[in-house]
Every structure is written in C-alpha cells, then in structure tokens.
Amino acid sequence: MNKRKSLILALLIFTAGLVISCTEGEDGDNSNKPRARGASGEILLVIDSLKYKGPVGDALKGIFEEDIKGLVREETLFDMRKVDPRSMTRILKMAYNIVYVTTFDDKKPGSRMISNQFSPQSKEKAAADPSLFMLRNEDEFARGQEVVYLFGNNEEDLINNLRKNKEKLQNLFEVRERNRLGEVILSRTNGAVQTKGEEILGLDLTVPASYQFVKEEENFLWARQPTPTTKRADISLIFYQTDYTSEEQVFPENLIAFRDQILKTRVFGDPEKPNSYLETEKQIVPSFRNMEIDGHYAIEMRGQWKTHTISMGGSFVSYAVVDEAKGKLYYLEGFLYYPSETHKKALREIEAILMATKFPEAPKTKSKL
Structure with missing residues (x-):
C-alpha cells in the first residue's frame, strides 16, 4: 500500500x-x-x-x-x-x-x-x-x-x-x-527484588538488574541504583502497602501526608542523623492526575522532595494504587538526586519501572451448581 x-x-x-x-x-x-x-x-x-x-x-x-x-x-x-x-x-x-x-x-x-x-x-x-x-x-x-x-x-x-x-x-x-x-532498561531484571516484592508485598516487581536492595521491612521495600554518575541520576524506588479503608486516603492532601509518614521513619539523607528524613517540599505544590496501572485505579503525584535538616533535594513521581477487591492501598515511588542536571529522562525511567508492576489477581468466586 x-x-x-x-x-x-x-x-x-x-x-x-x-x-x-x-x-x-x-x-x-x-x-x-x-x-x-x-x-x-x-x-x-x-x-x-x-x-x-x-x-x-x-x-x-x-x-x-x-x-x-x-x-x-x-x-x-x-x-x-x-x-x-x-x-x-x-x-x-x-x-x-x-x-x-x-x-x-x-x-x-x-x-x-x-x-x-x-x-x-x-x-x-x-x-x-x-x-x-x-x-x-x-x-x-x-x-x-x-x-x-x-x-x-x-x-x-x-x-x-x-x-x-x-x-x-x-x-x-x-x-x-x-x-x-x-x-x-527492563531487558535484564533483578530477580532478588522480584522475589522480595512477592514475599513482602505480594507484588510482581520488574526492576532493572542494576538496582540493589537498601532496606526491607514489613510492608516496605527500598531499592536503589547504586552507581550514579554525571550522566546518570541517583534513583531510589520504594514500595509500600497498607489497608484501604476509605476514598479519603487518596485525596491529594492526605496522599502528601501519607508519603511523609512512610518516609519519616525509613528514608534518610544520612542514616546516622534521624532528623535527616525525607519529606515533601511544600513550597512547590505537587501535581496529581488519575491513571490506571495493571487494571487498577491509581493516582499519580509529582513533586519535589527535600531532607528535613540536610541541604539535599530532588524530584519524585509516585503512584497510589487502589485494590478494592483485596482492601489494599499500594504506594509506589521513585525519587532521584541529580543536582544541576535535567530530570525528565530519569523520571521516565521511574515511570517505566513502576508502571510495569503487576498486582495480585482477585480471588475467583466459585460458581454454585
């Protein structure tokens, strides 16, 4: 033709x-x-x-x-x-x-x-x-x-x-x-992260082989690209789950507070300084939009992060994914530290990784004879 x-x-x-x-x-x-x-x-x-x-x-x-x-x-x-x-x-x-x-x-x-x-x-x-x-x-x-x-x-x-x-x-x-x-970037993946994702969160995570574990806790997993260079951002990925009890949990102001709650006790600019925890930069209001990931309703949040007491900061993009059938709220985020360089390619990398996540299927109901 x-x-x-x-x-x-x-x-x-x-x-x-x-x-x-x-x-x-x-x-x-x-x-x-x-x-x-x-x-x-x-x-x-x-x-x-x-x-x-x-x-x-x-x-x-x-x-x-x-x-x-x-x-x-x-x-x-x-x-x-x-x-x-x-x-x-x-x-x-x-x-x-x-x-x-x-x-x-x-x-x-x-x-x-x-x-x-x-x-x-x-x-x-x-x-x-x-x-x-x-x-x-x-x-x-x-x-x-x-x-x-x-x-x-x-x-x-x-x-x-x-x-x-x-x-x-x-x-x-x-x-x-x-x-x-x-x-x-997803042609070679980290099997260990995938295994931990299934064990801790029940999620099928597709994370590049270049990422490594930083921390794991109940309902929480943190992986990081450990070899940042002048041509590659320092990217971290965090995954968290909690019970989904109300639609109010995914209201914008509540998602910001939810994010800060997750990070305050788990992610630090300097692990030796508890007050160096990461928090959302409020001077630059995050943006939100509705999306769908693996068939589930999701809310995307984009904004800036900073450490509470150390002069560090960068960009983040996250997805709060609702699984009503299982009564779960999943929080997936990638944040990066890349001062003096553009962030959009690193943000696309985060999007590609997080949006490849597969969520557990709802249990099938048995038909009555």
Whole structure:
C-alpha cells in the first residue's frame, strides 16, 4: 500500500475524535526498512517555517513544549525539532517520532508539500467534518516509527482541535517514549527484588538488574541504583502497602501526608542523623492526575522532595494504587538526586519501572451448581 492510498483509506474510515493507526508503511513490508532513530524524547516537527511562527506554532509549543509539572527548573515534556518540509531528507525521515502539520487553505510552499499527500476525496471528507484533524501511520519510513499528520481546513479548525486534544497528543508520545526506554532498561531484571516484592508485598516487581536492595521491612521495600554518575541520576524506588479503608486516603492532601509518614521513619539523607528524613517540599505544590496501572485505579503525584535538616533535594513521581477487591492501598515511588542536571529522562525511567508492576489477581468466586 503506497503512502497516498494509506492516507485515503484512513481518512475514509475516520469518525469524529477517533485516532486511526495504519500499521502498513509505504510498501506494506517493514522487513527491509531501517530501524527508526532519534534522541530520547525528541519529536521531529515538519511544518512550513512561516506557519510555525504563527498561532499554529504557538499551539504546538503549548502541547509538546509544555513544562513538566512538579519540577524546580523548567523542563519541557519533549524536545521539539522543527524542520521545513522542503528540507526533509532521507536521514530525517528515519526519525523515531515525526509530526507533519498543515492546513488545506495554506498556499505556502511547505504546507502545500504536505497537503499534496492528501487526495481531493480526503480533503472533502475533512471539509465536511472539521473535527477530523489527525492521522497516525506506523513504520511509514522506518521500523518502530510513529508518523502523525495533524491537519485542518484552516488554522482556526486545527488550533481548536489541537487544544481539545492536548492531553491525548501528549499521552501518545509519553507512552511511546516510556515504552521505548522500558524495552532497554527492563531487558535484564533483578530477580532478588522480584522475589522480595512477592514475599513482602505480594507484588510482581520488574526492576532493572542494576538496582540493589537498601532496606526491607514489613510492608516496605527500598531499592536503589547504586552507581550514579554525571550522566546518570541517583534513583531510589520504594514500595509500600497498607489497608484501604476509605476514598479519603487518596485525596491529594492526605496522599502528601501519607508519603511523609512512610518516609519519616525509613528514608534518610544520612542514616546516622534521624532528623535527616525525607519529606515533601511544600513550597512547590505537587501535581496529581488519575491513571490506571495493571487494571487498577491509581493516582499519580509529582513533586519535589527535600531532607528535613540536610541541604539535599530532588524530584519524585509516585503512584497510589487502589485494590478494592483485596482492601489494599499500594504506594509506589521513585525519587532521584541529580543536582544541576535535567530530570525528565530519569523520571521516565521511574515511570517505566513502576508502571510495569503487576498486582495480585482477585480471588475467583466459585460458581454454585
């Protein structure tokens, strides 16, 4: 299937608000294509240079270059690399993440190059339904690649759709980058941590082989990447469980207090100084969002930690996972110490590890004869 036919097919079966993924590339055979390449978190944005300088470019920056919540320094979700369509080369087409952007009323050369990939029938379909704005095409130029086309009849339609679907677009590439990193770091895991996770918490933990035990207690486990360098953060993972008795336990203010309670008697900047326990930095208010991990409702919390008496601090991301069937509340966290360096790649590593956790299945009820 050639590229134009795949675009026509996908647009013909589009429905409002639905994202369609076409798994075939230009020739329908991926075996001879090179592997996609690109830096972690990088998105190649293909857009006419003048359009990028206008309101469409501002809308795209608001999506892909939004600051990560809960950090001290400003760090964008993704590293967006802008390329004019006329400058696209075969090498650039090998990028891991590519986003093409155009509007069908734009006569500028770069926009026309992208618009010409759509058939007249496809444009008529989009004209009849302004909510159509996106097409996904996997492995179009390289294996493991995601190519996204963002389009509109005019800039107003496109910008409205981009704003309405901001979180969906962010999540698409967040999941891709997390899975990409996970394939690398989780290829070799620590069997001892997995065994302890089952014994202490009843959880199936997938932790990289480079992490080692720091501490274990009843209902609590702490593992750490013990060899931080200037190119690698000092990352710790903690796992804890308690009884789930009320929905109020997962209210934001209660989760912050719950976190501090766990850390106060277990995690210290200096084990010889009991007052050096870790606590949540209240000056930077943590951010929260609802998620799902292994089929269970979870609340993500992102923020900053500090030691109570020692001048140390860093970022953390955690998940409070509710298992109503078993009456358990699980707390999974990764925190890092990496002064003067960016934190987003280390945070993605934490996400990949924690979100790979498997929870015990609910007991099956026996059917009565």
